[in-house]
Amino acid sequence: MDKLALTLESGTYLSGLLTLTIPIAIHLLSKHKGKIVPFAHIALITVKNSPQLNQARLTQWLLLIIRLLMLLVACGILAQLFWNKNANTSADIVLVSNDWLTQSSDAEKQQLFESLNANQSPRLFLIDGLNQPLSQRKLESKAVLAFQGDTSSTTTPLNIWANLAEITKALPKSQKIQLYTTNRLNQFTGQKVTLANPIDWHIKFLPSTSSEPKLAASLAIISDANHQQQLAYIRGALNALTATLPVDIKVEYIDFSALANDLDLAAQQSHIIYLVDTPLPTELDNGAITIINSNQLQDYTQVDFPLILATQLFASQTKQWFSDNARLSNYQITELPTIDLLERQQTSVENGQPLHIWLILILVILFVVERLVSEWPSKHTAQVEGN
Structure with a gap:
């Protein structure tokens, strides 16, 4: 109400x-006391209270x-x-992320379930992506106990801050939010936003991992006679990478003159290095394969060319590994931009009467x-x- x-x-x-x-x-x-002045005997004088x-x-x-x-x-x-006027005296909004449900123990889920049942009007919602109305995010409290997740796998990257901004649009500015999430970096893939609603953070701190990323790539190198020197440098760089780093690189060398017969083989790779001046066939330029052309490898004669090539091949995988395994501090998560004076005044006008x-x-x-x-x-x- x-x-x-x-x-x-x-x-x-x-x-x-x-x-x-x-x-x-x-x-x-x-309230100091008056000075006592000696006077004649006044015992017979009637004392009256002065009005x-x-x-x-x-x-x-x-x-x-x-x-x-x-x-x-x-x-x-x-x-x-x-x-x-919008002050809501009902239960707090409770938001929970998939990653928190996946990583939490049965005791932690039981504690959340009991706190929801102790509230007269529990309102539980799942944070699992943008562009979803609040009604589609609603969960029953018993779903917390029934949730079964794979704790060995990482979850889909998420932007908790953007989700909060989207959810709070449908809530009064004074509505308090209880938020359950982890400190995994991939849960906060985006910029922070200003939030007017008070938020009570319940952050599960996951231990940092010391495992190294498993880097793998299946590579098709398409070349012609005009790029044989560059092809030789790429061969040498790939040999250096496989000899010194824990990477798994499978390479298919395709001559441009025979590309028509090997289109299916090229389409099965994760990366294509295209050392040809003519445009890449449309069958391969479908967005599913990472294309590296000769212009991106101009520094192939430099000593650090293997590092440049490794960056091109494994940048996305390294970024994904870091996002899944890096951890944020409590300050990095909860310290949000402050609302400026003008926005605060507009919020006050929206919420009620000054x-x-x-x-x-x-x-x-x-x-x-x-x-x-x-x-x-x-x-x-x-x-x-x-x-």
């Missing part, structure tokens, strides 16, 4: 509430309360209080009342003396 909720934008200004101690300190310090003394005490208390209220309202103005105008009006009224109360005893005393 949505209800009005009092929210503030600049919580640091609440430190101004310490100024409330100033009127209290002045009030306590000003003016009682009135002065009452006035002091009223002034103290009014001045405290003035400072309290001023702090509320600086803190930018507003009524949040109260600073009403608070300023209340402050003016309190100031007028304070002036009237502080001047009233002196005017009353002057009127009594005149009579």
Whole structure:
């Protein structure tokens, strides 16, 4: 059920509430005892309470309360209080990633299941890709226990930040989110985004792996008579790679004059090095094969040419291995860009009604009342003396 909720934008200004101690300190310090003056015996004199003394005490208390209220309202103005019409008092949104479900133990899943059931209105959603409405992401709490994943395999790369930005578009800005994910790099493949919703991160820290990437490539080298020198350098570079690095490279050498008969063989490879000046046949340029032409290997006479060739062959595999096995710190995951002042003000307008105008009006009224109360005893005393 949505209800009005009092929210503030600049919580640091609440430190101004310490100024409330100033009127209290002045009030306590000003209550000094009067000086005792020796006088004749007054035991027979009837002591009466002065109405003016009682009135002065009452006035002091009223002034103290009014001045405290003035400072309290001023702090509320600086803190930018507003009524949040979209405040949701129901359960938090719980988001869980496939990688967390895959890597978590049965005890961790049981703990999440119990926390969902303890909530009166559990709302569990799966983060598994972009361009999905919130309704299609919904999961039953029992699906957490029933999930069976292969802990030895890595999951599909994901951008948790972009998914959060997409999901929060359908939520009130004050809706709190409980997010369960791992610290694997491939779960955060993208730029960070600004998020207005409060997020409670539950990050499962996976241990770093020390295994080396298994690099493999099936290669077709298509050449003609004009590129024999470059072909010789490529042969030498491939021999150097296979002799010094743990790589598995299978090579098929195809002469351009016989390419028509070997199109099927070339199409079965992961990479094609094309050392021909004429355009590559359309049958091979289908996007499924990585094409390396002679222009990309201009430095074939350099000493570091084997490294250049290895970069061309294994760059994508190395990047994938690093993404799967690298780990992020808690700070790298949770530290998101801050919302600037203009966006914060727009968020406040969207969420609810600002109260600073009403608070300023209340402050003016309190100031007028304070002036009237502080001047009233002196005017009353002057009127009594005149009579």
